Amino acid sequence: MSKFIFCYRAPTSYTPGSADTISAWMAWFGELGANLVDPGDQVFERATTGASVADGVLAGYSVVTADDLDSALVLANGCPGLQEGFSVEVGKLAQLS
Numbered sequence: 001m002s003k004f005i006f007c008y009r010a011p012t013s014y015t016p017g018s019a020d021t022i023s024a025w026m027a028w029f030g031e032l033g034a035n036l037v038d039p040g041d042q043v044f045e046r047a048t049t050g051a052s053v054a055d056g057v058l059a060g061y062s063v064v065t066a067d068d069l070d071s072a073l074v075l076a077n078g079c080p081g082l083q084e085g086f087s088v089e090v091g092k093l094a095q096l097s
Helices: 019-035 069-076 080-084
Strands: 002-010 036-038 057-066 087-092
Touching (some): 002 080
Antiparallel strands (some): 036 057
16 A cells, blocks of 8 residues: 545635534544554644645645555545635655665
């Protein structure tokens, strides 16, 4: 299995931390089961250098395992943030040799 990073981007108006939101994320992490390698962290301060290529602001990340990119996208489609206007960028991680 390969590792993939989920980069969560939130609308600029999003305010994190409600109890319902936290419960939804924790439930989704539970659903990911053994595929969840690292639930990651939320991002509260951010800065950008270079050209911005995505809408919204960086909100956090997670690392998961999946057979391939399509399987990782299926997992990402369960993200509760999608219902709040988030986007999830999915990338396959590769170790540098």
